[in-house]
Amino acid sequence: MHRFRLTHPLNGLVKGLELFGLMVILLATFVASGQDVAQMIADRRVDLSDLLLLFLYLEVLAMIGAYLQTGRLPVRFPIYIGIIALARYLVIEIKDLETWKMLAVGVTMLLLAATVLALRYGHLKLPYPENDAERERIGKDD
Numbered sequence: 001m002h003r004f005r006l007t008h009p010l011n012g013l014v015k016g017l018e019l020f021g022l023m024v025i026l027l028a029t030f031v032a033s034g035q036d037v038a039q040m041i042a043d044r045r046v047d048l049s050d051l052l053l054l055f056l057y058l059e060v061l062a063m064i065g066a067y068l069q070t071g072r073l074p075v076r077f078p079i080y081i082g083i084i085a086l087a088r089y090l091v092i093e094i095k096d097l098e099t100w101k102m103l104a105v106g107v108t109m110l111l112l113a114a115t116v117l118a119l120r121y122g123h124l125k126l127p128y129p130e131n132d133a134e135r136e137r138i139g140k141d142d
Helices: 011-043 048-070 076-093 099-125 132-141
Strands: none
Touching: 011 048, 048 076, 076 099
């Protein structure tokens, strides 16, 4: 079976806009992390919430790096960002949170972690073809 790849004239424009958007996000992440580090230095204090925020920035940078290297965005990265963001929220708001809200955030973090495990398991046990030749070989096996 031969597969044709159709190219549309707008593909280059869309790729260019994607790259521009990534560069904006990259620059904004550098600026935001720099501002937060400067604030920590000015306060002469680093809290757990500050560290978690820096991990959020690091995950955004890792997500951009993965996209630039592979051209794909692994769905796990936004899930990791969500888990870290929820952990940071829990750390910051723990004194003011009602019990049911605390439980809801904790259960949500567990569900996101279970989602990551399910995705990893699926990728290991049910890998999908990486290129056209592999897709064609699998198609012939059916």
